[in-house]
Every structure is written in C-alpha cells, then in structure tokens.
Amino acid sequence: MSAVEAAELLRKVNEKIDLIEPTTGKLFFEHKSELVFCRPHLMPLKTQALERLEEMHRETARQLQKKRSSQSNPRKITEPAGSQ
Numbered sequence: 001m002s003a004v005e006a007a008e009l010l011r012k013v014n015e016k017i018d019l020i021e022p023t024t025g026k027l028f029f030e031h032k033s034e035l036v037f038c039r040p041h042l043m044p045l046k047t048q049a050l051e052r053l054e055e056m057h058r059e060t061a062r063q064l065q066k067k068r069s070s071q072s073n074p075r076k077i078t079e080p081a082g083s084q
Helices: 003-014 048-072
Strands: none
C-alpha cells in the first residue's frame, strides 16, 4: 500500500459518520466502567469436614497407642512385704 492510498484511507476513516437511529424498537447503550477491585478474601485450605475427619483419625491413633502401651506394660504384681 502506497503512502497516498494510506493517507486517503485515513481521511475516509476520519470523516464524520452519520448515525442511523432506529425509529422503532429499543436502543441500548452499555457503559463499561473501570475495574473495581474488592478486598481479598481468605479461603480455608481445608474444609471443615476434612478437619473433622483428621481429628477422628488422630483420636483413634491416640486410643490405639494407649491400648498398645497398656498391653505391653502389664501391671506389676506386688510382692508380699515380708519377702525382702
């Protein structure tokens, strides 16, 4: 495209464009505002259901450990006082 053709095309684009408004129907105009930023919201990394499930697992592990420790360390039988 030569410089003359480009200049003529630019002149045509810059000419006033006649608006054709409809005589019937509705005319809509949408105004786009600038971006509106809101405060950041903190999202939980774990859901409450997952936290409850993990707590149940920890409690079960504690009970199992307590049961195992009580089985491995049976109660000491006390000797009579006179045998020493």
